[in-house]
Amino acid sequence: MDFNLRALCAARALDASDALRLDQVVGHRFEFRSGITMAVDIASCSAACLIEDNLPNILKSLTGWARVYRYSDGECVTWHILALSEADDGTPVVNRIDLDQPLPASRRSPSAAASIAGLRQMTLEEASDWLIALSERWTSLRGQKAILQQPKLLRPAQPRIVVTGSPTVGGFPIAQHVYAMGRVLGADIKFLNASSFRDTRQRIFDETNLHGGIVIVTGNPHLNAGLMPSDLVEGRVYECNTTGTDLVSEIRTAIELLVEEFENTASDSxxxxxxxxxxxxxxxxxxxxxxxxxxxxxxxxxxxxxxxxxxxxxxxxxxxxxxxxxxxxxxxxxxxxxxxxxxxxxxxxxxxxxxxxxxxxxxxxxxxxxx
Known part of the structure; x- marks a missing residue:
């Protein structure tokens, strides 16, 4: 659930009356508690952030947060604080505050104060793209990293989807990206590297509790929907045969459709x-x-x-x-x-x-x- 957009949307939206002024943020400490406690002192705000029209509402994310990501890339500690909010027309949006915090000189040194490096209000589509990119990067981070989220009550069932094809297409790590999309869109993905039609089909049939399947035909012209069990073929198997960003978009659409279909038929918790x-x-x-x-x-x-x-x-x-x-x-x-x-x-x-x-x-x- 660490990257699931649907779980993020279950949080309470910020209220306009809850806005924070910049002087209530800079020079203050903020704590984030959810099982563990993480705290950060904020010392400054970059000039570029000060022109943000919705500054007070976005700053409120520091106290009305729904998710906090903190990680180190070896040069500094990066924080992302997310909160659910609403645009003027009532459309749900996701506020994001980015903090940069210098690494301490040693393990015994006190934590340095952070600066606000970015403020952003994202549509749900933009938030989805951003979460997919972060999820994909998260697995390769070697420094310390932590995620806090609230509320913790949402644990929806997820459709199990098998995806088969080449793990890399045109030099792009498609398998890694598909797993990231699954974590954000709410799907339990199983990626199977394609081989011969017969062998790939057998490995798919060895999987259990499948809700849907995606066949990446690009680079594998011998593959088709016939790989999948017969009970999946009716409307729950997708063939993707484009390239580049079109292929990524095609796979994402297939996952979204399968998740939506699953939610319309499954009884959640x-x-x-x-x-x-x-x-x-x-x-x-x-x-x-x-x-x-x-x-x-x-x-x-x-x-x-x-x-x-x-x-x-x-x-x-x-x-x-x-x-x-x-x-x-x-x-x-x-x-x-x-x-x-x-x-x-x-x-x-x-x-x-x-x-x-x-x-x-x-x-x-x-x-x-x-x-």
Whole structure:
């Protein structure tokens, strides 16, 4: 889960009211705790970062972080602090703060202060590309490295996908890149170096619990979808036969489609159900959709789940399971209630169990209105 974009999107988005000023950052120490504690003093900020339009919101990532990467390349210690946020139009984005920290003179020397080397607000597509590149580089780093993440509750099932072809295509290490894509996109990848059709097919058949397959035909014209078990052929086997960046893009699209198809058919863990419920409940609390006179459509309830690329089908099932029709003569213990309208049911939170909802979200009445 260290590089999984979907898990990152399960974090609570930063609130605009949580912004930090530069003077609240420079000259201060920040601690990151998740099992272990890592701390860093920030001494300065590069001039190039000061022109960032969304500076206060991005700086808030230091306290509202979702993931922290720290590693050494032998010359300095690099930090990347990531947090989920929202653009002005409500689209989810990923804030990234890059810190450069000089290496201590010796093991006994105190840690030096770091400087802010970069501030960036990335779309989910840009964040995906960046995470894939970092994941690929991570395996080759020889210095100290560590990753912290929060929340830790999301442990979604992943589709097992077999990819076969040449490990290197045109001098590009395609196998290494495919593994990195799997770590970010949420797929359990098994790369098999291609040989003869018969031998490759036998090794694929030795694999178990396969959800899909990808055949890299480039450089291996004797390979095709017939390598795969018959139960995978129907819509879950992809042939990729382009070159260069087009090949990388083609493989990535195939992985994304297989992951999406898997999520639409698999039942994920209780941990994911909790995340999805939070993603539906928090916006309704924030917009005061409580009681029969403050309601919204099913699409609006599911909007945050969809925007963060979570399991929309499962969220829709959870909404149905945790909702019932509102009757003024009857009390309900469901989180969601609905009333019939011309364009379909309109949903609102059940005021009778609002204290239970706050408790589920880890909120109090005071913090609920600040979400």
């Amino acid at each position: 209780v941990a994911e159900d909790e995340v999805l419920m939070r993603l539906m409940l928090r916006p309704m609390i924030s917009h005061s959709k409580i009681g029969q006179y403050n309601h919204c459509s099913r699409e609006e309830v599911l909007l945050t789940v969809k925007a963060r690329r979570q399991n929309l089908r499962r969220a829709d099932e959870l909404l149905t399971q945790n909702a019932e029709k509102f009757l003024s003569t009857q009390e309900s213990d469901k989180f969601f209630l609905w009333k019939a309208h011309n364009e379909g049911p309109e949903f609102f939170l059940n005021p009778k169990v609002i204290a239970t909802i706050y408790d589920f979200l880890g909120m109090t009445l005071a913090t609920a209105h600040a979400v």
